[in-house]
Amino acid sequence: MDHPYASYRSLFPVLASKIHLASCSQGAISKTVSEAMEEYLNSLLTTGVNWSQSIQEVEKAKKGFAKLIGAEPNEIAVLGSVSDIFSTIATSLSFEKGKNKIVTTDMDFPTVGHVWLAQRKFGANVSFIPSQQEVIPIEYYERFVTSDTLITSISHICYFNGFKQDIKAIAEIVHRKGSLLFVDAYQSAGQVPIDVKKMDIDILAAGTRKYMLGIPGMAFLYMKTELAEKWKPRVTGWFGQANHSKFDIHQLTPAPGARRFETGTPSFISAYAATAAIRLLLEIGVENISSYLNELAQFTLDYGQEKGLQVVGPLSADQRGAMTAFYAENAGQIESIMKERNIIVSARNDVIRIAPHFYNTKDEIRQAIDELATVLNTK
Numbered sequence: 335m336d337h338p339y340a341s342y343r344s345l346f347p348v349l350a351s352k353i354h355l356a357s358c359s360q361g362a363i364s365k366t367v368s369e370a371m372e373e374y375l376n377s378l379l380t381t382g383v384n385w386s387q388s389i390q391e392v393e394k395a396k397k398g399f400a401k402l403i404g405a406e407p408n409e410i411a412v413l414g415s416v417s418d419i420f421s422t423i424a425t426s427l428s429f430e431k432g433k434n435k436i437v438t439t440d441m442d443f444p445t446v447g448h449v450w451l452a453q454r455k456f457g458a459n460v461s462f463i464p465s466q467q468e469v470i471p472i473e474y475y476e477r478f479v480t481s482d483t484l485i486t487s488i489s490h491i492c493y494f495n496g497f498k499q500d501i502k503a504i505a506e507i508v509h510r511k512g513s514l515l516f517v518d519a520y521q522s523a524g525q526v527p528i529d530v531k532k533m534d535i536d537i538l539a540a541g542t543r544k545y546m547l548g549i550p551g552m553a554f555l556y557m558k559t560e561l562a563e564k565w566k567p568r569v570t571g572w573f574g575q576a577n578h579s580k581f582d583i584h585q586l587t588p589a590p591g592a593r594r595f596e597t598g599t600p601s602f603i604s605a606y607a608a609t610a611a612i613r614l615l616l617e618i619g620v621e622n623i624s625s626y627l628n629e630l631a632q633f634t635l636d637y638g639q640e641k642g643l644q645v646v647g648p649l650s651a652d653q654r655g656a657m658t659a660f661y662a663e664n665a666g667q668i669e670s671i672m673k674e675r676n677i678i679v680s681a682r683n684d685v686i687r688i689a690p691h692f693y694n695t696k697d698e699i700r701q702a703i704d705e706l707a708t709v710l711n712t713k
């Protein structure tokens with residue numbers, strides 16, 4: 335397989351000395367992202383104040399993200415992390431008797447469970463769908479989502495083993511049962527196509543530092559306009575107000591659309607990074623990225639098994655995102671050994687995650703798997 339994006343590799347300085355396969359944790363930083371961050375710092379160094387430029391950059395980042403997921407910019411809010419978004423949404427809900435069930439899964443990122451469990455004292459009844467052989471069978475949604483379900487909160491791609499869910503099919507089930515659908519897309523945004531309208535997603539969250547190739551400090555919240563208008567956030571602040579430049583301490587008037595969920599000054603430098611990073615993703619096209627990554631994922635699965643590694647999660651790339659998880663006792667230690675050998679992979683509990691992006695080659699994956707197999711002493 336040729337590398338269709340070979341010409342982009344020089345944009346990522348780290349690739350000259352490392353095999354970077356950790357986009358599920360922190361994507362590689364491009365020179366354009368680094369220049370954008372420098373632009374932010376330089377404007378502070380030279381002009382002293384860069385407030386309006388920075389606000390414009392936040393708007394550009396929102397626009398870019400809206401395009402990436404098929405939404406309108408006014409359906410996007412920025413917060414500091416995906417955890418913040420979950421707390422903002424959860425604390426805006428009221429858990430009425432007969433409509434107080436939260437359905438999530440045991441494959442979601444722990445923050446998701448933590449936030450929902452924290453709502454139990456306010457009346458939430460939290461139900462975890464158990465995984466079965468490392469996936470969530472779609473028929474479980476028919477069983478677990480019931481008429482008293484207020485919100486179904488699931489991830490598009492599992493952080494732990496790369497399992498990808500059929501969001502459109504799940505949306506049909508949960509909406510038929512009268513539940514909202516909240517999708518954690520942190521492991522999918524930037525690597526697989528997302529169209530919130532076609533997938534019929536009500537609420538979506540994604541941060542910028544993984545496959546979106548930015549840095550920590552910023553996460554995007556999508557909420558359908560018609561839905562947002564009905565919500566009165568309890569986690570709030572001046573950025574969430576209709577007219578925040580009025581500085582009126584007595585007025586609490588939520589901004590139109592998703593912006594009402596914003597709180598205070600966002601991380602401007604993260605917005606500069608996000609705008610540049612998303613621009614690159616849009617230039618290449620997420621459809622193109624996704625089909626290349628699908629080939630890489632299948633190669634990772636096949637070659638890994640050939641070398642005696644044990645795949646955790648589905649064996650077909652079509653049921654996964656780019657990331658492949660291999661079983662490894664003491665994964666944290668293995669991650670450090672691989673790092674010493676200039677191969678960046680990511681550990682979680684007892685798995686090593688290999689997560690390429692468009693800038694990676696098949697040969698890099700081959701080298702990483704060879705090294706992992708040696709370290710694990712499998713072959």
Ligand SMILES: Cc1ncc(COP(=O)(O)O)c(C=O)c1O
Pocket residue numbers: 414415416417418443445489491492493518519520521541553
């Ligand atoms: C799927 C998923 N959701 C949420 C998070 C947490 O994101 P944050 O640290 O921005 O709260 C992560 C982080 O790794 C993740 O992989």
